[in-house]
Amino acid sequence: MNTLDYIVLLGSLLGIAAFSLWRTRGHHDLNAYLKGSGRTHWLTIGLSVMATQASAITFLSTPGQGFQDGLGFVQNYFGAPLALIFVAVVFLPIYRRLNVYTAYEYLGRRFDQKTRLLGAALFLVQRGLGAGITIYAPAIVLSTVMGWRLDVTIIASGLLVVVYTATGGCEAVNLTQKYQIGVIFAGMLTAFFVLLAKLPAGVGLGDALTLAGGFHKLTAVDFSLSPDRRYTFWSGTLGGFFLALSYFGTDQSQVQRYLAGGSLRESRLGLMFNGVFKIPMQFFILLLGALIFVFYQFERPPVFFNPAERQAHATGETGAKLRAIDSAFATAWGQKRAGIDAWLAARQRGDPAATAAARAEMLAVHERTEALRVETRNVLAAADPHAKTNDTDYVFITFILDHLPHGVIGLLVTVFFAAALSSKAGELNALGSTTAVDFYRHIVRRDASDARYVAVSKWCTVFWGLVAIGFALFANLAENLIQAVNILGSIFYGVVLGLFLVAFFLKKVGGTAVFWAALAAQALIFALYFLRHVLPVLDFSYLWYNFIGCAACVGLSLLLQFVLGSRSPARAADTA
């Protein structure tokens, strides 16, 4: 990074935050602080919902997924459009009719206070940990690659978002997210076109796609019924539906975004905007990763994409092993390059036999290069069991720093920070609101003034910001970052969704039954997650936790209510 890159980075981030705070100055009554001014346009809501979901991890880690595993991860989002329609039809009108500040207020009105507090507590635990990952993820990658101090990166980016979120509230968050997502789109499109321009002369987008397909990187849809495959059409559509329904329908960080709409219409259109553009956006980011894979077929990549981890073991016996692997990789990569040239030439000649033979040779050499990458990880793990051996999160940033011009580097690093700040702001805003509205107002002081509740919301936001920064300072993740976030969400989301579905559709079930059912269902999900390495039959895709948690909560609620006996029916206004 040079001076120009730092000007782009700091100018964009500080400028957006300062401008949004200035635009929203003086709007500090409780309603405006928690739900915005009530004038928010549907496009702002749509972009805000998108920005809250798409964190830095999305833009930093997802291209690495595309590079390593191809486009299959896009199926994870197949349930999203269906879930968004469901939220717009069922959840949203009830939230607006009851004029709630948080989704969990609805649980209190429909059931009782203990169920409301359970829903809010599950959200706080899950989202509080998630907020730590959100801030840790870009910091670990960027500090490693840039040579910045990790603690300074975490604290500086964390404090910036805490300041503008706590000061400006919901409206400032929505406004900053709108501008930040603009910067993000501009940066990703720039990266895409620069990448295409960097491909060798004579290799266009069509050739690049053909080459990526030749290496099985463009399998976007897999209709396999095998339950142990992490991403298939079925797990993505069904499991992804429950994940997205729980996230968009019951996670306060999203509910707060669309409740900011001036009317039901604005909120609904904001959600539908995401229903249309969510899958194409994720496809585009994964495709970028697949094209980076193609780029590295013409430009020799490092064997291992985390340079700091590699450098830490550059000496001694481990260093010698790594240098031997580097040498073998260089030879194999040269052979693969020759195989690719032979394959492309055979395709151009229209010679099917030569094409098939060249492709088989190319794939065989590719297997060897992949084996050498795995061997590097094994050598690093043997030398240091705590070594960060998963390097897919470093693929995109390595490409940016090694191959993009200055100015564009600054823009892309701004993209990562803008995405981190935008999703973090949404999360902190929701964590602060939920703590103030669902806990402080109902347990500590019920009759305080609006000014008092605004002050408490601000301090709660600061508190959760500091918790997230603290978690990020001590975090150490083995999983690919984007998967870590989805796994954490899947462990909690199914049960929370079950609570809301019982509330909406099972009018005869009361608070006590659903409360104990939710606790039992959550215990079941914990058991499934922690026993998956002990019992191989439990080692299935984490996306199914959403479905199982939800089904267990609903089923156990019915069973317990049957055992407990009938109750007075729910108020019709509070159910779908």
Add this chain to the structure above:
Amino acid sequence: MSRPSAESPTAPPENGEPGPPAFRTWRGVYGFVLGCFVLQVALLAVFTWMYS
């Protein structure tokens, strides 16, 4: 705590027309989003088949 109404007096009715041109009902909007989803999955399936 004061709790203002979700709607201002000048706001359009909660279940009014969606607003964007070509959509007169919410059912049409949902149908459009659903259609986009089906089209996107179909295009991705074709894309997978073309480059596999």
